[in-house]
Amino acid sequence: MKIAPAYTIKQTADQTGVTEDTIRYYEKIALLPRAERKDNGHRVYREEDIRTIRLLSCLKKTGMPLEEMRPFLAVSADADPADYPELVAQLRHHRENIVSQIASLQQVVDFIDMKLDEGRYRGECPDEERSGQKTRPISPMEMSHFSVAGRTGKP
Amino acid sequence: MKIAPAYTIKQTADQTGVTEDTIRYYEKIALLPRAERKDNGHRVYREEDIRTIRLLSCLKKTGMPLEEMRPFLAVSADADPADYPELVAQLRHHRENIVSQIASLQQVVDFIDMKLDEGRYRGECPDEERSGQKTRPISPMEMSHFSVAGRTGKP
DNA sequence: CTAAAAGTTGGAGTCGGCTCCAAGTCAAGA
DNA sequence: TCTTGACTTGGAGCCGACTCCAACTTTTAG
Secondary structure, three states: OOOOOOEOHHHHHHHHOOOHHHHHHHHHOOOOOOOEEOOOOOEEEOHHHHHHHHHHHHHHHOOOOHHHHHHHHHHHHOOOHHHOHHHHHHHHHHHHHHHHHHHHHHHHHHHHHHHHHOOOOOOOOOOOOHHHOOOOOOOHHHHOOOOOOOOOOOO | OOOOOOEOHHHHHHHHOOOHHHHHHHHHOOOOOOOEEOOOOOEEEOHHHHHHHHHHHHHHHOOOOHHHHHHHHHHHHOOOHHHOHHHHHHHHHHHHHHHHHHHHHHHHHHHHHHHHHOOOOOOOOOOOOHHHOOOOOOOHHHHOOOOOOOOOOOO
């Protein structure tokens, strides 16, 4: 049988771009499960852990607070999410958020593009808070032809 | 001639979803220009200001630190960005970041979708840190058919 | 005239997310 | 044997981004 490759915390940090301190911190606040230890107490990481840490780092880049990441990890660690209906609901909810965030980002890109190839323009953001209605689920497809909402400059 | 509509800080807060305190804070740190005042010292906001605040709020949702937003505002306020080549470079740089962030987010969506309709899977994040090479500029188009990078589960 | 509502200021406090110690353990090399 | 280096722990400190407060000035309603 094959041996599963194991990594030190330093190697893990290098591979994920997350610092050792931060990895330990995530473990401390139980965002990551307590890592396996060697006899000398040193942490050992597996491919799976590295993927998990990458996922965290990825979510972090999107501005998600650490507390909101927990549902992702629950799903990431456990076997079947279908066993936890509440978790599934949370995940769906997060999906919506992210999709709408993609739309926001796409608008920022549009904003920049506009600014870069003409002088004056200001894009709008889709705003899930405004008028408390459900976030409209904009599909990634739909998003790509997002048109400019209004213009401010002279005609 | 028409009168330009003006808003109180409260109305502005309501319309943008940014609290009054935060708006004042942004002004304090000069992220927003000092707002026009009425005779009694109360701040007055115009459509333009509201758009600017929405832009900030939009950028914030993406996890961008306030300091990084300044270039956007410079462009937003000034006339022609082409006058400031360094600013243009910064904007392009930010555009790249955002595009790659969109890709990250899309992967998170994929991750969730996978998790939701089968049991176990773990996606990867595109990682600009790893091996210091330039962020590959993934176009929004290209992104929409992002395929799953690898799979861990059953065939 | 008084009271409540909506604003102003400066400054203090809070909270999330690290980041940086100091003190200690262990393993390998000169 | 001594030192170097990679790790461990608990805890303190820091910074960004608010958030709250006290003291004050209007303005509007009753």
